[in-house]
Amino acid sequence: MNCEQVQKRIDAYLDGETLEDESRQLRRHVQHCPECAARFGRLIEVGQSLSDLPDIAAPEGLVSGVLRELSARDTASPDGPLTDWGVRGAAWVLGATGAVATVGIVAAVVWILGLAPEWSGAIHAAGAALAGPGAACALWLVDIVVTVASACAQILAYGMLIDLALLAAALLALVAWRSKSQRGVGMVIL
């Protein structure tokens, strides 16, 4: 093996990807070539030192602390720990329910108080007061949006009923899931 080949193969050697025969040739070349020894000797030493490092003994109490922590969680949640799926699923269902409920309640308030027609009237008045055709067009556009929103509000008022149904479904799903998940860690200290 020559210097150029060593340079090309040194990383493969350190990655453990060279065959024994090639590894032996590479080491022999580096030992006898001052230039390669200067360039790659330390690299080989460091790679070897890293690979030779043993695991460090973990301090006492690491595992027992973990098991105590898990046991405490089990005590707080006797049906077993919530998995990521459970937490995320419950959060999504409850979040969606909350969002629909909020929209429904706002829509119901708008509809019940009959605010939309008054807004519409005010917009018409403002449009008449402002003579400019551009301003009038813009206000008519706003009026259309408010009218549509008013119609939606009437529909969404029924959303309150849907909210209650969704909330009940979410709670049932949560109870069903938790009763299915019985896994837990007891007071096992090894």
Place this chain on the structure above:
Amino acid sequence: MPELDDNLLARRAVEGDTDAFGVLANRYRDAIYSFALRMLGDSEEAFDAAQEILIRAYTGLETFDRRRQFRPWLFAIAANTCKDLLRRRRRHDRVRHDENVVDEPADDGASPAGVVAVVDLQRELTAALQHLSDAERTVVVLKHTQGFTYEEISSVMGMSVGTLKSHAHRGRRKLTELLAPAATESAQ
């Protein structure tokens, strides 16, 4: 039970066998702690990280695909946990390396003089590793001290083998520049 393989223990743990998770945790405690210490450079943080890793492993056991190997899955959790801690540390603008920490190597029957030399080398290497980028350090530690293949590290870190090799090659060269000759001589 200690002789059972990882995947069987993992399955038992998911099914509610509480002893099984304890066996797994004890089996990997030194490897996980060593990994965390080399990633974080601080024994106290490494201890907390190792506990966090084991807790995350337990809570995530239901997602473990038992057709795959447990060890790379566990180290994926370890790598992500350390990454989160390093990110949090940077947010708090803390750079830490505990120069005075002396960690004993796991007992392998070495002589006292040998233990001292290894402890010196541990300290030097752990300090030097902190000067690598997170990705370089993760690859170097997984590859060289934990003995993972690049293919396994690829599944742990979600990077291509080519990218991982670049990180490893760069990391090794940085370490060579950083380490005093005495550090590696002490291992001879």
